[in-house]
Amino acid sequence: MARIEHFNNPNAPRPNSIVVAVTVFVQDEQSRVLLIQRTDNGLWALPGGAQDFGEYIAETAVRETREETGIEVEVTGVVGIYTNPNHVVEYSDGEVRQQFSICFRGRYLNGEPKTSDESSSVEWVSRQELIGLPIHPSMRLRIDHGFELCSTPYIG
Known part of the structure; x- marks a missing residue:
């Protein structure tokens, strides 16, 4: 299913859903961040996705990372x-989702990227390699916050 990200776009369609979703910021022993290139829009992003019924939100983070990357992680923080209500995602099936995403910090356990x-x-x-990659501004914000190692989570 195709998707279009609208960010601070006054002509964006009005949202018709909010879905609890996660992303996961995890680094390897060389301080590189784990990223995927999405098949639905070609942009680079942290792994993540929507919570399923019957799972804790931290389980969503672990599952989505495993499913999208082959990497096993444990959640260590937020x-x-x-x-941002000015960030909506328009899907080809007519859903227009207002952003609601919790970005977790994860610790690499094992696995090889797939x-x-x-x-x-x-x-x-690496942080330096981010410059040349197509990354949506809202995702880049999460990545930058992940590298900052703040003592309190960003809320916005």
Whole structure:
């Protein structure tokens, strides 16, 4: 399913849903962040996705990271909570979702990067390598917050 990200766009369609979603900021031993290239829009992003019925939100973070990257993580904290009403995602099925995403900090446990139906590429990326990658501004904000190692989570 195709998606279009609208960010501070006054002509964006009005949202018709809010879904609890997560992203996960995890680094390897060389301080590189785990990123996927999304199959639905070609942009680079932290792994993540929507919570399923019957699971704790931290379980969502672990599952989505495993499904999209092949990497096993454990949740160790919260980078931030992202709820900007001026960020909506328009899907080809007519859903227009207002952003609601919790970005967790994860610790790498094991596994090797591998692609999935949702990720055409999975890479450990250094902070310097981020400059050349197409990354949505809202995702770049989460990545930057993850690298900052703040003592309190971002809420916005």
